[in-house]
Amino acid sequence: MKYHPTYSDYCCDSGGNMYRDGKLIKGTIASTGYRQYRIKGKTILGHRFVTECRIGRNLDTKEVVNHLNFNKLDNSEDNLEITTATGNNDHYWRNQEIDTSSVDFTSVSQKPSTGEKNGQSKLNNEEAKALILDLMAGMSNKEAAAKYGLHDRYVSLVRHKKRWKYLWLEMGLHLEDTKVSRPLSYN
Secondary structure, three states: OEEOOOOOOEEEOOOOOEEEOOEEEOOEEOOOOOEEEEEOOEEEEHHHHHHHHHHOOOOOOOOEEEEOOOOOOOOOHHHEEEEOHHHHHHHHHHOOOOOOOOOOHHHOOOOOOOHHHOOOOOOOHHHHHHHHHHHHOOOOHHHHHHHHOOOHHHHHHHHOOOOOHHHHHHOOOOOOOOOOOOOOOOO
16 A cells, blocks of 8 residues: 555555545546546546555646556556656557548548537527527617526627627528627717
8 A cells, every 4th residue: 555645544555446544435437537536625536646646746737647558447556657748649649540441531520510519509599590680680789698698798799790600691691791780878
């Protein structure tokens, strides 16, 4: 058993298991696939923790821990190496055995999804169309933001056709032909 340099009541065995006061801690699996632990209010990745126990010091933020067998849950000492981000990428690409002879690269798109297909979309297509029509009718950014639950800066991006461009065209509102300005406010 090797103890952690900062958290003295925590230790690891050579198989990558973590213990606190002699009791095994299971941790959880992060959405990234790595085992993680909650220690004194901080979330710690298991592979970094095990490596720190092994070397007896905290890792520098630029140091990356690489899983040699590509199994993110195998935190055994002999499966982990300290490297850089570049070294980690090199290890990955050196060890890929991908047969690309049957891949149709013409169907692969590097463009991000647009509209409601984009995972970060704030509106669906129908809501975006309604927003565009409201802007065309003279609704202010603040009014539209309140109505659609958006930030007024996002509404401004829609107004100036920086978002939902294809809907403007689909609705017959050509980008260069339409100018949607916000109404003047007199204070």
